[in-house]
Amino acid sequence: MVTMTTSAPIKRAIVRNARANAPLKAALVGGIHEGFAPAKTAYPFMVYDIVAAPYANLWGSRVIVTLVDLVVFAEKGVDASNVDQLVLNAFDGAQLTVDGQTTLICRRVADIPGGPDTDSEGKRIYQIGGSYEIWTDQPSE
Amino acid sequence: MADAVSADYITQYLLDAAGRGLMHAAEHVAALARTKAPVRRIFAVGRGEGRRSHSVDVVLPSKFNKRQGPVTISIAESTGGGSPWKVRAGREIVSGDYGIGVASSKMIRGRVNSLAPVVNSPIGLIGGEALRAWSGKPGSGFLSVTKIRKPTGGSFALSSLLTSRGRYEVSSGRAVHEGLVGGKLRASIHASGPIEEGYRISALVSAEAHDKGRTHNYARDQEFGSRHNRKHPFLRPALLESKDYLFKALKREMESGQRPRNDSHGESVPVLLHLNVRVRGVEAVNAEIDRMLEGLG
Secondary structure, three states: OOOOOOOHHHHHHHHHHHHHOHHHHHHOOOOEEEOOOOOOOOOOEEEEEEEEOOEEEEOOEEEEEEEEEEEEEEOOHHHHHHHHHHHHHHHOOOOOOOOOOEEEEEEEEEEEOOOOEEOOOOOEEEEEEEEEEEEEEEEOO | OOOOOOHHHHHHHHHHHHHHHHHHHHHHHHHHHHHHOOOOOOEOOOOOOOOOOEEEEEEEOHHHOOOOOOEEEEEOOOOOOOOOOEEEOOEEOOOOOOOEEEEEOOOEEOOOOEOOEEEEEOOEEEEOOOOOEEOOOOEOOEOOHHHOOOOOOOOOOHHHHEOHHHHHHHHHOOOEEOOEEOOHHHHHOEEEEEEEEOOEEEEEEEOOOOOOOOOOOHHHHHHHOOOOOOOOOOHHHHHHHOHHHHHHHHHHHHOOOOOOOOOOOOOOOOOOOOOOOOOOOOHHHHHHHHHHHHHHO
């Protein structure tokens, strides 16, 4: 019987892909966080979060369509935009290596709107990012 | 013999049908988003335990919010299992005027965190939310109708069930919306349209919620997150899960034969629809599209 996998390997693939990109890794001083970053994390940093991952079961295979937000937080708007461009370069059209699954599509589908916010120390923080759609396929028989 | 139809007529037919199908889908997305919208968690009940399909109804002293008659609060969170009279470990509340009953969520219909008053009368429960009703037989396991009556005083404290945030929310009334604590965001979700721009038709599903005296739209923070709060997306998951519905709604309207708005013909026009959608070079996706179209047929 075939062992099926969930969206968890997709999250691992996202982090692996970001870390494998040297310019992006160097730019993300505060690192990569899932969902939410601790209060005193250095800027800039990236937060990723799965928005939805519905399954489509076909005869013999399962396609997971995962919508992921990749958002950069930085103290300057231009820094956030620059790092966001690096994220786009690393992920748009990338062939992610997902354990147990084959990546069909990885593309940016939308920008995420966001104005400056203030953090717990009163600093203005810019939040810029995008939504990426990742389609993966895995055999189910 | 039926009149010949012009290309403009068919174009208008398709635009109208697409608009109707899109609006059906938008309403579907909005309804789904309402079920996914985050709810203010003001109750300490069930904290730290897996959420189970239980609800708790609490009858409160009327002095609580100066309403006449008892007030019920429906808590759609876990009670932690065990005896139905225990609301949390080590705390037992005896059944009575201020008793707490537990019923499965299947037995109680209504929204969480309701503060709408419910009054017992000879014909049954009056008031509260329209959907609130006991659909099971009174008996052990959940609060019977006869126990919902006007309290005469007592020492039961609502605050014991609330988180510190919940106590603030309830005492300040800051988040009360139409008799509920919370629900403003969910109530704001709506679909609008269709918006026609040439041959492009769109529909909008939106949410907008503000705290009293503030202009900041916190629906955006819930959907996309912020530096202070993790996101709780509700609009985009609903959209993603409604793609199949969109195809079906469009096809149904395209095949409906309903006359366009500027119809000058005497009869409906039958339309043969053939969808031909392909993603170049990605066979697995094309196979999925084929499967979906076959399902529609």
